[in-house]
Amino acid sequence: RAALLRALAELPGAVEAGEDDGETVLNLTRPGNAMHRGWDNTTMAVFRLGAAELVVETNSEKRADAARAALGPLLDHLRFVERDARPVDELPQPDPSGSGLPEGVDREEVAAILREMKERHYADWCSQPLPALDGKTPLEAVQGKRTRQRVQALLADMERHESGAPPDERFDVGRLRRELGLESTRG
Structure with a gap:
C-alpha cells in the first residue's frame, strides 16, 4: 500500500x-x-x-x-x-441529517472557502459569454427585452439555489443585479 x-x-x-x-x-x-x-x-x-x-x-x-x-x-x-x-x-447521496464533513474539518473554514470560490466564480460573470444567453454576456443580454428576461431568470435561479445553502456560504446575487442595472426589477 x-x-x-x-x-x-x-x-x-x-x-x-x-x-x-x-x-x-x-x-x-x-x-x-x-x-x-x-x-x-x-x-x-x-x-x-x-x-x-x-x-x-x-x-x-x-x-x-x-x-x-x-x-x-x-x-x-x-x-x-x-x-x-x-x-x-x-449515485449515493450524502446523509442530509449530518454535516457531511469528515471528523475534524472546521465547518466555518469550509464555509469561508466556499464563499471565496463563489466570489472568484462570479467576479467576472457579467462579462462572460454564456450558452444560456446564446453566447452573449449578461451585460450584452440586458440590453434586449427578451434576453434581459433570460438574464433575470438566470439570476432568479441563482437566488433560489443560494437560498438553499447555509447563510454563511451564500453568495449575494444582488451584487450581480446591481452590476447589470437590474436591482429594481425582479422576475
Whole structure:
C-alpha cells in the first residue's frame, strides 16, 4: 500500500487531499479550468486508496480512460475489477441529517472557502459569454427585452439555489443585479 501511495503521489498533477473513512484520497489535476476561469486547476480524477483496493472516480468515461492511462505501469501490480458508469442522479447521496464533513474539518473554514470560490466564480460573470444567453454576456443580454428576461431568470435561479445553502456560504446575487442595472426589477 505504501509503495502504491508513493507511486500515485508522483503522478503528474497528483495532489493529496487527505484521509476519508480510512482511505487516502488523492486528486489528479491539470492546470487551468475551461469552465471556471478563476480556478487554478481541473480535477480529472479522484483516487481513493484503501487497505486492499484503489477506487478511481471521474465524472466522464473519457476522464476514466485518461486516469487509467495515467496509472500506466502501476496497472501491472493492480487487478482491474469493474467499471461502473452511472448518471450522477443515481449515485449515493450524502446523509442530509449530518454535516457531511469528515471528523475534524472546521465547518466555518469550509464555509469561508466556499464563499471565496463563489466570489472568484462570479467576479467576472457579467462579462462572460454564456450558452444560456446564446453566447452573449449578461451585460450584452440586458440590453434586449427578451434576453434581459433570460438574464433575470438566470439570476432568479441563482437566488433560489443560494437560498438553499447555509447563510454563511451564500453568495449575494444582488451584487450581480446591481452590476447589470437590474436591482429594481425582479422576475
